[in-house]
Amino acid sequence: MSRIASPIDQIAQHYEVLVIGSGYGGGIAASRMARAGRRVALLERGKEILPGDYPNTLVKAAEQFQLHEPNGHIGSRTGLFDFHVNAQQNVLVGCGLGGTSLINANVSLEAKPYVFDDTRWPLSIREHRDTLLKDGYARAREMLKPNPYPENGAALTKTAAHQQSANKMGQAKEFYRTPINVNFETLPNNKNHVGVEQLPCNNCGDCVSGCNNKAKNTTLMNYLPDAWNHGAEIFCQAAVSHIEKAADGWLVHYQYVGTGREKFDAPTQFVKADIVIVSAGTLGSTEIMLRSQQKGLLLSDQLGLHFSGNGDILGFGFNTTQKINGIGFGDNQPPNKPADRLPVGPCITSVIDMRDQAKYEHRMVIEEGSIPGAIGKLMLPMLSTTADLMGKNDARSFMDRAKxxxxxxxxxxxxxxxGAIQNTQTYLIMSHDDSKGRMVLDAKNQLRIDWPGVGTAENVEVGNTRLNAATKALDGIYVPNPIWSDLFKHAIVSVHPLGGCVMGEDATQAVVNHKGQVFSGKSGTAVYENLYVTDGSVIPTSLAVNPLLTISAISERAMQLLAQDRGWTIDYTLPSAPKRPVVEDKLGIQFTETMTGYFSTAFTQAASTNLPVYEQAYQRGKADDSTMSFTVTVDSDDLEKLISDPKHPATMAGTLTAPALSSKPMTVTHGVFNLFEVYPEQVGVRHMNYNMRAIAEDGSNYYFSAFKSVPSDHSPFKIWHDTSTLYVTVYRGSDKTGEVLGSGVLHIQPTDFVKQMTTMKVSNAKSEQERIAAVARFGKYFAGVLWENYGGILAGKHDEKP
Known part of the structure; x- marks a missing residue:
């Protein structure tokens, strides 16, 4: 399976359509707009993680956790498992190319018709339930390929146990196998309908830690490569901060995360677009829109309101008398799987569907699940302790408790x-809450969820009672979610957050209209015609079922209407196939650098080796307080080529700040960094070259060309000066043919160099030894004696997969 994300230095100045996010909403938007012939870019805050690289051990899983809690953020900003801790409602979402589809349980069930009869939905949705929305469901199924676990598949004990629970609860007729987005067939040439390599499910049970077997139909396996097949450009590690209205479209501000830019308090980068589609997920889209509102964008006062956890309830049937086999294989994948290890199956394979009950709060689905093998060893201490403190154990006899x-x-x-964990059933309920949660930005400008009393609502009480009954049917100990207790004020966890940018009739009721267009005021129906939101955040009610298929249908519908309104045609023909060459992963290296100094427009000679002239420009700039600085990430995807090629090319992306050129920071793209290139004009001199485009918010283009001069016969005492002093010339336009606008000198401060060393990362290393060797080789080549003084800082840095 090949990568589809492009290096962020290749991002263009402007796109016709820009999509934020890569889950179901974003993947669909990018696919459909690309199929409509538009120039499309997609920004994703996480990394592109391919099957084979998902965490399958406890250590690897721990490295992929990031935590948002009241005191701030903990962990990597690109960690796959993104957990938001709040007083009452906690939320887990995915972070990576594919969004939460990478870590969900794949269930594709429609919401019941009664859901759309609720007046919180706009009338147009209710009227189109059997037309456009129906078409949306059909198109989503065509791409996601849901199907139930096959009847002739290996027997799954967790599924059989769930059916036993249904029977003893009097719900035998409500039990069935769920349609899930998992491939169970051997495909022709192992290629799916969009040309991606895909294999049959191996029943490992690790769906929610990322499918390493290429069987799970995440958006990375269908919508996203389909968008790429049709020309969309995809950029990862681009965390959007906010959106700003410009005279000729939109400015989307983002930060290149996971590169160390935050260590230098670097400004955001930006890209322009005619149409912006915000699909960053319920939490992400709401946070982006709240920040945009904070920056002056006029939006509805309903923004952040009507949050729903989709009535999610987690529980465990612990230590039953039935074998469940609900722990995934982890790093014991075939062919390393022990012979006696029974198949787990996909995470969720069956459901007890109780959505037709008379009372709204009693309508729900109960699904069984599996725990990823990566965290399997944590389950016994957690469940055993919780069972002792708050479990419901119906075992009466001494013998039963002894067993x-x-x-x-x-x-x-x-x-x-x-033993006990092999005999533990995992349950997940989706039900109806009242959608009265509220999302706000706190004093640290991070998203918080406020929802007093959500954990003691009727649906939660009823759900836990039913899970106790399901567990009793298996002669086990019912253990509710450990934080659903008096100690934690009955807090709950959702993996299906909805709302925050809900759709409705006008701005007094909602944030977007039925098309997903954002209302442009606090009342009325006027909209920003080219600003859309389409993902779980637009859904105004709980669904009481896994929401992915409904989110997909709503998004398909929105894109169809967007195209129709502009006279565009979306070609839905399948299959599609890649049209670009596969890029092989090689050992690479990356670091982020900040340099500061002064720049003067009084010195307009073309670039030369006359270093005193640059020093004069520096002194003039300093006298005029004309500062200049940049923070760029240098990235080589081929370390061998970086060291062995005479020009030593690498890419650069980041920001350039120069008030003499632009009052606001400029975005750096298409940067080229040359490490110790031989400079034929001067014998015995090498240059480190920095050439990059800088784009201002007003659309002005500048070309930044600079070099560090490193003579081979310099004194050891000049090493620091030579490798930390940059001589700068700036041209108007996008290359050196434009008018020279000025010159200057930038320096690396010693404290910033120390920070720079901590940002160095090796990509695609197959082992810790290879990573250490790569860093050492680059360091020795890069700075010689300087490496001996500073290289120890790099010890202990972990390899990071792209």
Whole structure:
């Protein structure tokens, strides 16, 4: 499977359509707009993680966790598992190319018709339920390929146990196998309908930590490569901060995350677009729109309101008398799987569908699940402790409780694939809450969710009662979500957040209209015609079922209407195929650098080796307080070429700040960095060259051309000066043919150099030894004696996959 994301230095100045986010809403928007013949870019805040690189051990999983809590952010900004901690409503979402589809359980069920009869939905949605929305559901199924676990597949004990629970609860007729976005067939040439390599499910059970077997139909396996097949440009690690209205379209401000730019307090970059489609997920889209409102964009006062956790309830049937086999294989994938290890199956394979009950708060679905093997060893201490404190144990006899103890000890000594944990059923309920949560930005400008009493609502109480009944049917101990307790004020966790930018009739009721267009005021129906939101954030009610298919249908509908309104035609023909060459992953290296100094427009000679002239420009700029600085990320995707090629090319992206040229920071793109290139005009001199385009918010283009001069016969005492002093010339336009606008000198400050060293990362290393060797080789080549003084800082940095 090849990568589809482009280096961020290749981002263009302007796009016709810019999509923010890559889950169901964003993947669909990018695919459909590209199929309509538009020039499309997609920005994703996470990394592009391919099957084979998802975490399958506890150590790797821990590295992929990021935490948003009241005191700030913990962990990598690109961590796959993005957990938001709040007083009452906690939320887990995915971060990566594919969004939460990378870590969800794949269930594709439609919302019941009664959901759309609710007056919180705009009338147009209700009228189109059997036309445009129906078409949206159909198109989503065509791309996501949902189907139930096959009848002739390996027997799954967790599915059989769930059916036993349904039977004993009197819900036998409501039990069935769920349609799930998982491939169970051997495809022709192992290629799917958009030309991506795909294999049959191997029943490993690790769906929600990322499918390493290429069987799960995430948007990375369908909508996103389909968009790429049709010309869309995809950029990762671009975390959008806010959107700003410009005279000729929109400015989308983003930060290149995971590169160390935050260590230098670097400004945001930006890209222009005619049409912006915000699809960053319920939390992401709401946060972006709240920040945009904070920056002056006029929006509805309903922004951030009507948050729903989709009535999610988590629970466990612990230490039952039935074998469940609900722990994924983790790093024991075939062919390394022990012979006695039974198949787990996809995370969710069956449902007890209770959505036709008379009372609204009692309508819900109960699904069984699996726990990823990466965290399987944590389950016994967590569940055993919680079972003792708050579990409901109906075992009456001494013998029954003795057997429970034996199973618990077996798991403790032999691991989670035996004993009590092997006999533990995982449950997930989706139900109806009242959608009265509220999202706001706190004093640290991070998103918070406020929802007093959500954990004691009727649907939560009823749901836990039913999970207790499902567990009793298996003779186990019911253990509710450990934080659903008096100690934690009955807090709950959602993996299906909805709302915040809800759709409705006008701005007094909602944030967007039925098309997803954003209302342009606090009342009325006027909209920003070229600003859309389409993802879970627009859904105004809970769904009481997994929302991915409804989010997809709503998004398909929105894109169809967007195209129709502009006279565009979306070609839905399948299959599609890649049209660009595959790029092979090689050992690479990346670091982020900040330089500061002074620049003067009084010195307009073309670039030369006359260093005193640059020093004069520096002194004049300093006297005029004409500062200049940049923060750029230098990225080589081929370390061998960087070192062995005479020109040593690498790319650069970031920001340039120069008040003499632009009152606001400029975005750097198409940068080229040359490391120690031989300079034939001067014998024994090498240059480190920095050439990059800088784009101002008003559309002005500048070309920044600079070099560090490193003579081979310099004194050891001049090493620092030579490798930290940059001589700058700026031209008007996008290359050196334009008018010279000025010159100057920039320096690296020692404290910034120390920070720079901590940003150095190796990509695609196959082992820690390879990573260390790569850093050492680059360091020795890069700075010689300087490496001996500063290289120790790099020890201990971990390899990061792109």
């Amino acid at each position: 429970q103890k034996v199973r618990a000890w077996t798991s403790l000594w032999r691991g989670p694939y035996t």
